[in-house]
Amino acid sequence: MKIDQLIAQIREKKTFLCVGLDTDLDKIPEHLLKEEDPIFAFNKAIIDATHQFCVAYKPNIAFYEAYGLKGWKALERTMEYLNTEYPEVFTIADAKRGDIGNTSTRYAKAFFETLNFDSITIAPYMGKDSVEPFLAFKDKHTILLALTSNQGAFDFQTKQVNGQELYKEVLATSKSYKNAENLMYVVGATKASYLSEVRQIVPESFLLVPGVGAQGGNLQEVCKYGITKDIGLLVNSSRGILYASQGLDFAKMAGDKAKSIQKEMEIELNKLDV
């Protein structure tokens, strides 16, 4: 998907919500466990109930891999469903991959071609030749981890390198990578004030912001420091939407939760006068 299509979708739907599909068989409503493919059945219901209120879906690949073949099959079916029924929606493989060149190319093919995702999250530790194979795919997007929202982010990401924090070094260095225009970045929302510093280095890039909601972020803060004239933000919510209810009404409740976030986002977008 071209970035312009994502921006147009945000303007049309008045939302920049990404729904994280962290589908967990221990948490989905019990009645779905009788289905032949409970993971897909849950995802389908959630997608049908929330697609009007969001612009992106982000399956967390670990949740699918943990179920082996069954999980991989459910992921394939989810992507087929999204690409067929809601092709306007942006899809993110939250995979946090990264390896030497020829191996990164394999991962890129797995997610961009076999599964037909629009984007994938990537860890930067192995540097340029681990990232560029993903950037080489036209109209696909590589979302590099910069500053994550977990406690361990302080182990290395905020350490000083060349007089600035490592995550800033990652942002600055990655701008010189070939096809850098296909880069987006993960920036955790528990540190919303960091977003203004991020914007000094990447003023226009899209940022994927996890952790609004369950991880304690605040939407107004995120927009204050991170929004651009073309929005430039995808804000993710996973558990708050998926598990809004564990009863028969789970899909309706998920839709209501997504709608309430969309309404908050609409207020922020109206401030931009887009």
Added chain:
Amino acid sequence: MKIDQLIAQIREKKTFLCVGLDTDLDKIPEHLLKEEDPIFAFNKAIIDATHQFCVAYKPNIAFYEAYGLKGWKALERTMEYLNTEYPEVFTIADAKRGDIGNTSTRYAKAFFETLNFDSITIAPYMGKDSVEPFLAFKDKHTILLALTSNQGAFDFQTKQVNGQELYKEVLATSKSYKNAENLMYVVGATKASYLSEVRQIVPESFLLVPGVGAQGGNLQEVCKYGITKDIGLLVNSSRGILYASQGLDFAKMAGDKAKSIQKEMEIELNKLDV
């Protein structure tokens, strides 16, 4: 597997070779493509021909994911075969995963439980709470990326942090993680002299050394700087063994290649007088 079992196997077989299973349908012998599961058929033949000369196998997960369900199935069959026929062999999921706590736990279950690997490679960028979920598994091993053998290693890994290179900061910091005794480290062999610096920080940990052979490393150099009284090294070779021949004799040629590396390793082990 307990670390003592790995050490005993190294002493018995007189080798610390790891065979990387980077199985590529474009490179395996053509006659195998007629098999119902060519990836597994190739892996089985390679394993049968090389197991006497190595102590570990390391499937590169990207190569399996790239083939979707078919690849995942072949990986499952390969692990079942290894665990049934050669349970003494150490298995490494070369996956380079890493995510926030509950997601890392999912990846750990996928590789340690569903697929029953003995170990997995992990990227350190997200810090402590992304690594510790892997360390929590008893008799399973977490192989943290420290210094990789690709060009991009110089983007961040060798940058100065707290007066030392980032990869040394990773080594030093990780020693304080809970269950750190389950840690091993990836250290690239194209920079063998760095191994003596690594040994100052982690004098006894096992190091997984990729890149001897195709990536230009030198076994004698690696041993000179990296070997310990309990060996502490697993040296990987992938393409040099797997694709020693692309003809009908591929398995025999792979076995011969593995044997010649084993002979070199035996010379190094004899120097230790173990």
